[in-house]
Amino acid sequence: MSTFVYMTRCDGCGHCVDICPSDIMHIDKLIRRAVNIEPNFCWECYSCVKACPQNAIDVRGYADFAPMGHKVRVLREEEKGVISWKIKFRNGHMKSFVSPITTKPWGKYIPKLAEKDVPNKDAHDNNRLYGEPTYLKTGKVPVSDTGVPLMAKIGKLKQGVYY
């Protein structure tokens, strides 16, 4: 239940090695192609699958995501800002999805945290993450007495990813 690499497609570029949050995508010592060295530590985040420019990485997904014998394939198109998904079930039935990577021009609106003031002690000891009210816009959201956002009063959220 983890990622695996089609050796005939992989060119050993290392995008998957760079992006893997578990550090389990490595370059094979013998053939210098990508390999998942610790399949049981793979949590199927799909980072490497999406990052692979050769579409050489596939995933054997968990049965609660799609029935056994299925195939999940991903196509990332940065210039369009979308990721397309195709799930092929073992009976040949297919489902396709398209989801946005971002809805803003690439590289803009990224918070420049290095230029911000260092958090004071109160902010440091607070349960909230630094910059959370600003960047998640929680400051604008009405909260209950216990600090839980009152989602019903927010109205319709826009689609997409916002920085």
Place this chain on the structure above:
Amino acid sequence: MITVNPFVDNVLQIAPAYIQGFLILMVIFTVGGVILDMMHKKNVKFFFNNAKKAKLSATKSVSTGEKAAIIVKTLAHDVATSAEFCGVTRRITHLLGMYGTILFWVSSAVMIFSASSTSTIYPMLWHIGAIMTCVGGYWFWFIQRVDVRAEGNNWSRIVFADLFVLSLVTTSTFGLLWSYFQSANSNGLATLFFIMFVISNVALFGGVYWSKFAHMFYKPGAAIQKHLAEADGSRDDLPEPADLPKQFGLGIKRSEPQNY
């Protein structure tokens, strides 16, 4: 030196028939190694199974003419220009190594089997090929190799994966040194480097089964299969490109990997 056929009047005065026999032996090693490699790794079986699966999920039929056009295009683009490599420098080293090796092998065969020829073209191609292989090979070996660039190992640390690249560059290097010292009438060193050249060739062609030598045969096959799958609509089960306009342009092209 560059216009002299080093196989003629070689330092050990080996008769052309023996050198020709050695070359034929290397070809036998290569063919045998590739066949054993195919049997062990089951590459061909994988390709045929993949082709069968692709046929089942094909959405349109591709005519023989279209298939031939795809194969020619793939050979001209993907194979001839090493188009699969993402990194520019990695691609340059591969191209230098690939074309250098082809020049070196073809001119070697011509010079060995037409030893009486006085043409200076093939000796020149032999030396240029060897130099190209050395430039590409050592650039890869000292700088671009994943063990050095990403894992921080010393360039001198040799692992089994280096069998192919190392035997390739040593063959070219010892070939050049042998040719140089033979032209300079330095018989001792010429003999030494000739023996090293022979040993490197045995390691290169005799090690086909254990090295990644066979990639030069199955990689083009994989590229052709990939493009045929795109043409017949099976696309290796990848989604169709989204029917959306390009919103953000090429300026957001993914960043180059930092380590490889």
